[in-house]
Amino acid sequence: MPRIKEKLGDRSLGVAKDLGKRLGKKTSGHRAAAQPPWTLYYNPHCGTCLKVKERLESRGVQPKIVEYMKDPLSVKTLERILKKMGLGPAAITRFKEPFWMEKALDPDRLGRKEWLEMLAEHPFLIQRPIVETKERAVVARPPEETDSLFSEQ
Template sequence: MKATIYHNPMCGTSRKTLEILRNEGADVTVVEYLKAPPSRQELERLYERAGISPREGLRAKEPLAEELGLTGEEATDDEILDAMMEHPILIQRPLVETEKGAGLCRPQEEVRKLL
Protein backbone atom coordinates (compact mmCIF):
# COMPACT_ATOMS: atom_id res chain seq x y z
CA MET A 1 0.00 0.00 0.00
CA LYS A 2 1.19 3.49 -0.84
CA ALA A 3 1.05 6.19 1.81
CA THR A 4 2.06 9.83 2.04
CA ILE A 5 2.87 11.35 5.40
CA TYR A 6 3.20 15.08 5.99
CA HIS A 7 5.90 14.72 8.58
CA ASN A 8 7.93 16.72 11.07
CA PRO A 9 10.95 14.65 12.18
CA MET A 10 11.12 16.69 15.43
CA CYS A 11 7.64 15.47 16.46
CA GLY A 12 7.42 12.22 18.41
CA THR A 13 3.88 11.45 17.24
CA SER A 14 4.93 12.01 13.64
CA ARG A 15 7.98 9.73 14.04
CA LYS A 16 5.86 7.00 15.66
CA THR A 17 3.26 7.25 12.88
CA LEU A 18 5.97 6.91 10.25
CA GLU A 19 7.34 3.88 12.10
CA ILE A 20 3.89 2.23 12.09
CA LEU A 21 3.54 2.85 8.36
CA ARG A 22 6.92 1.31 7.65
CA ASN A 23 6.38 -1.63 10.01
CA GLU A 24 3.09 -2.38 8.24
CA GLY A 25 4.93 -2.52 4.92
CA ALA A 26 3.56 0.67 3.40
CA ASP A 27 5.43 2.25 0.52
CA VAL A 28 5.80 5.65 2.22
CA THR A 29 6.42 9.02 0.64
CA VAL A 30 7.65 11.35 3.36
CA VAL A 31 6.93 15.05 2.90
CA GLU A 32 8.74 17.21 5.43
CA TYR A 33 6.06 19.87 5.27
CA LEU A 34 8.16 22.51 7.04
CA LYS A 35 10.67 22.31 4.17
CA ALA A 36 8.17 21.60 1.38
CA PRO A 37 4.70 22.70 2.49
CA PRO A 38 1.66 21.52 0.55
CA SER A 39 -0.11 24.06 -1.61
CA ARG A 40 -3.31 25.58 -0.32
CA GLN A 41 -5.29 23.52 -2.83
CA GLU A 42 -3.55 20.31 -1.72
CA LEU A 43 -4.16 21.08 1.94
CA GLU A 44 -7.83 21.84 1.27
CA ARG A 45 -8.13 18.56 -0.66
CA LEU A 46 -6.50 16.58 2.16
CA TYR A 47 -8.74 18.15 4.80
CA GLU A 48 -11.83 17.50 2.70
CA ARG A 49 -10.79 13.88 2.16
CA ALA A 50 -10.10 13.52 5.90
CA GLY A 51 -13.48 15.06 6.74
CA ILE A 52 -11.96 17.81 8.87
CA SER A 53 -12.03 21.58 8.74
CA PRO A 54 -8.95 23.79 8.54
CA ARG A 55 -9.63 24.71 12.18
CA GLU A 56 -9.37 21.02 13.10
CA GLY A 57 -6.13 20.86 11.12
CA LEU A 58 -4.68 23.87 12.94
CA ARG A 59 -1.90 23.27 15.42
CA ALA A 60 -3.70 25.41 18.00
CA LYS A 61 -1.11 24.74 20.74
CA GLU A 62 1.52 26.51 18.64
CA PRO A 63 1.94 29.97 20.30
CA LEU A 64 1.87 31.60 16.86
CA ALA A 65 -1.74 30.42 16.37
CA GLU A 66 -2.87 32.48 19.33
CA GLU A 67 -0.62 35.43 18.39
CA LEU A 68 -2.30 35.53 14.98
CA GLY A 69 -5.78 35.34 16.49
CA LEU A 70 -6.54 31.95 14.98
CA THR A 71 -7.67 30.16 18.12
CA GLY A 72 -10.84 32.22 18.59
CA GLU A 73 -14.13 31.34 16.95
CA GLU A 74 -14.01 34.50 14.83
CA ALA A 75 -11.11 33.16 12.71
CA THR A 76 -12.39 31.91 9.36
CA ASP A 77 -11.22 28.84 7.48
CA ASP A 78 -9.71 31.14 4.84
CA GLU A 79 -7.75 33.07 7.47
CA ILE A 80 -6.50 29.83 8.99
CA LEU A 81 -5.45 28.45 5.60
CA ASP A 82 -3.74 31.74 4.70
CA ALA A 83 -1.78 31.58 7.97
CA MET A 84 -0.84 27.94 7.32
CA MET A 85 0.54 28.87 3.91
CA GLU A 86 2.65 31.63 5.44
CA HIS A 87 3.61 29.63 8.55
CA PRO A 88 3.58 25.85 7.87
CA ILE A 89 4.36 25.19 11.56
CA LEU A 90 0.63 25.84 12.08
CA ILE A 91 -0.30 22.67 10.17
CA GLN A 92 -1.14 19.90 12.64
CA ARG A 93 0.79 16.72 12.07
CA PRO A 94 1.06 14.01 11.06
CA LEU A 95 -1.34 14.11 8.16
CA VAL A 96 -1.44 10.80 6.29
CA GLU A 97 -3.06 9.81 3.01
CA THR A 98 -3.51 6.33 1.55
CA GLU A 99 -5.90 4.92 -1.04
CA LYS A 100 -8.33 4.31 1.87
CA GLY A 101 -8.49 7.99 2.76
CA ALA A 102 -6.71 10.73 4.65
CA GLY A 103 -6.50 11.57 8.30
CA LEU A 104 -4.83 13.49 11.04
CA CYS A 105 -3.08 10.72 12.94
CA ARG A 106 -3.18 11.97 16.53
CA PRO A 107 -2.72 9.73 18.40
CA GLN A 108 -0.46 7.76 16.08
CA GLU A 109 -2.65 4.64 16.28
CA GLU A 110 -5.21 6.51 14.14
CA VAL A 111 -3.03 5.67 11.13
CA ARG A 112 -4.16 2.04 11.33
CA LYS A 113 -7.60 3.13 10.07
CA LEU A 114 -5.92 4.13 6.81
CA LEU A 115 -4.06 0.84 6.28
Protein backbone atom coordinates in the same frame (compact mmCIF):
# COMPACT_ATOMS: atom_id res chain seq x y z
CA MET B 1 6.75 0.03 -24.57
CA PRO B 2 5.04 2.72 -26.70
CA ARG B 3 7.67 2.24 -29.41
CA ILE B 4 7.18 -1.52 -29.39
CA LYS B 5 3.41 -1.09 -29.69
CA GLU B 6 3.89 1.44 -32.47
CA LYS B 7 5.94 -1.06 -34.48
CA LEU B 8 4.10 -4.26 -33.59
CA GLY B 9 0.54 -3.12 -32.98
CA ASP B 10 -1.55 -5.63 -31.02
CA ARG B 11 1.32 -8.13 -30.94
CA SER B 12 3.30 -5.83 -28.59
CA LEU B 13 1.91 -7.40 -25.40
CA GLY B 14 2.97 -10.87 -26.53
CA VAL B 15 6.45 -9.59 -27.39
CA ALA B 16 6.73 -7.89 -24.00
CA LYS B 17 5.63 -11.10 -22.23
CA ASP B 18 8.15 -13.13 -24.23
CA LEU B 19 10.93 -10.66 -23.40
CA GLY B 20 10.00 -10.83 -19.72
CA LYS B 21 10.17 -14.64 -19.75
CA ARG B 22 13.59 -14.56 -21.40
CA LEU B 23 14.78 -12.16 -18.71
CA GLY B 24 13.43 -14.46 -16.00
CA LYS B 25 10.62 -12.12 -14.98
CA LYS B 26 7.09 -13.23 -14.29
CA THR B 27 4.67 -11.35 -16.46
CA SER B 28 0.99 -11.46 -17.13
CA GLY B 29 -1.34 -9.69 -19.46
CA HIS B 30 -2.50 -7.53 -16.56
CA ARG B 31 -0.68 -4.98 -14.51
CA ALA B 32 -0.34 -5.79 -10.82
CA ALA B 33 -2.65 -3.75 -8.64
CA ALA B 34 -0.59 -0.90 -7.28
CA GLN B 35 -0.60 -0.21 -3.58
CA PRO B 36 -2.63 2.93 -2.94
CA PRO B 37 -0.33 5.89 -2.58
CA TRP B 38 0.35 6.81 1.04
CA THR B 39 1.75 10.19 2.00
CA LEU B 40 3.11 11.07 5.43
CA TYR B 41 3.24 14.79 6.16
CA TYR B 42 6.10 14.68 8.56
CA ASN B 43 8.44 16.61 10.81
CA PRO B 44 11.62 14.59 11.49
CA HIS B 45 11.99 16.30 14.90
CA CYS B 46 8.59 15.07 16.10
CA GLY B 47 8.50 11.86 18.13
CA THR B 48 4.94 11.04 17.05
CA CYS B 49 5.90 11.46 13.38
CA LEU B 50 8.76 9.01 13.86
CA LYS B 51 6.44 6.49 15.56
CA VAL B 52 3.89 6.78 12.76
CA LYS B 53 6.57 6.28 10.10
CA GLU B 54 7.80 3.14 11.91
CA ARG B 55 4.23 1.91 12.35
CA LEU B 56 3.46 2.25 8.64
CA GLU B 57 6.74 0.62 7.59
CA SER B 58 6.13 -2.30 9.98
CA ARG B 59 2.86 -2.92 8.10
CA GLY B 60 4.64 -2.90 4.73
CA VAL B 61 3.79 0.67 3.72
CA GLN B 62 6.58 2.82 2.32
CA PRO B 63 4.91 6.23 2.38
CA LYS B 64 5.95 9.21 0.36
CA ILE B 65 7.51 11.50 2.98
CA VAL B 66 6.71 15.19 2.80
CA GLU B 67 8.67 17.33 5.24
CA TYR B 68 6.08 20.06 5.25
CA MET B 69 8.25 22.49 7.24
CA LYS B 70 10.84 22.45 4.41
CA ASP B 71 8.30 22.13 1.60
CA PRO B 72 5.15 23.95 2.78
CA LEU B 73 1.78 22.65 1.66
CA SER B 74 -0.26 24.63 -0.81
CA VAL B 75 -3.82 25.75 -0.13
CA LYS B 76 -4.90 23.24 -2.79
CA THR B 77 -3.14 20.37 -0.96
CA LEU B 78 -4.63 21.44 2.37
CA GLU B 79 -8.09 21.53 0.76
CA ARG B 80 -7.62 18.00 -0.64
CA ILE B 81 -6.53 16.65 2.77
CA LEU B 82 -9.46 18.29 4.56
CA LYS B 83 -11.91 16.99 1.96
CA LYS B 84 -10.63 13.45 2.58
CA MET B 85 -11.04 14.00 6.33
CA GLY B 86 -14.49 15.51 5.91
CA LEU B 87 -13.47 18.27 8.33
CA GLY B 88 -12.63 21.95 8.47
CA PRO B 89 -9.28 23.69 9.03
CA ALA B 90 -9.59 23.47 12.82
CA ALA B 91 -8.94 19.71 12.54
CA ILE B 92 -5.36 20.31 11.40
CA THR B 93 -4.52 23.47 13.35
CA ARG B 94 -2.15 23.62 16.31
CA PHE B 95 -3.97 26.10 18.53
CA LYS B 96 -1.33 25.97 21.29
CA GLU B 97 1.37 27.51 19.10
CA PRO B 98 2.54 30.86 20.51
CA PHE B 99 1.91 32.49 17.11
CA TRP B 100 -1.79 31.61 17.32
CA MET B 101 -2.08 32.99 20.84
CA GLU B 102 0.02 36.11 20.17
CA LYS B 103 -2.17 37.05 17.22
CA ALA B 104 -5.29 36.38 19.32
CA LEU B 105 -6.86 34.69 16.32
CA ASP B 106 -10.52 33.84 16.62
CA PRO B 107 -11.43 30.67 14.71
CA ASP B 108 -15.05 31.83 14.49
CA ARG B 109 -14.01 34.96 12.60
CA LEU B 110 -11.55 33.37 10.18
CA GLY B 111 -12.89 32.52 6.76
CA ARG B 112 -11.89 29.13 5.33
CA LYS B 113 -9.78 30.64 2.56
CA GLU B 114 -7.98 32.99 4.97
CA TRP B 115 -7.38 30.14 7.42
CA LEU B 116 -5.91 27.84 4.77
CA GLU B 117 -3.69 30.63 3.43
CA MET B 118 -2.42 31.17 6.97
CA LEU B 119 -1.63 27.43 7.36
CA ALA B 120 0.15 27.41 3.99
CA GLU B 121 2.19 30.47 4.97
CA HIS B 122 2.93 29.26 8.53
CA PRO B 123 3.34 25.46 8.34
CA PHE B 124 4.29 25.22 12.03
CA LEU B 125 0.56 25.77 12.71
CA ILE B 126 -0.31 22.45 11.02
CA GLN B 127 -1.07 19.50 13.28
CA ARG B 128 1.20 16.54 12.69
CA PRO B 129 1.60 13.90 11.53
CA ILE B 130 -0.99 13.64 8.80
CA VAL B 131 -1.29 10.42 6.80
CA GLU B 132 -3.06 10.59 3.46
CA THR B 133 -4.15 7.70 1.27
CA LYS B 134 -6.04 7.64 -2.00
CA GLU B 135 -9.41 7.88 -0.24
CA ARG B 136 -8.82 9.24 3.27
CA ALA B 137 -6.58 11.28 5.52
CA VAL B 138 -6.11 11.33 9.30
CA VAL B 139 -4.17 13.28 11.87
CA ALA B 140 -2.24 10.38 13.38
CA ARG B 141 -2.42 11.41 17.04
CA PRO B 142 -2.12 8.89 18.54
CA PRO B 143 -0.28 6.73 15.98
CA GLU B 144 -3.05 4.11 16.22
CA GLU B 145 -5.27 6.48 14.23
CA THR B 146 -3.56 5.06 11.13
CA ASP B 147 -5.10 1.62 11.74
CA SER B 148 -8.39 2.66 10.15
CA LEU B 149 -6.58 3.42 6.88
CA PHE B 150 -5.60 -0.22 6.41
CA SER B 151 -9.20 -1.28 5.86
CA GLU B 152 -9.00 0.48 2.46
CA GLN B 153 -6.56 -2.03 1.04
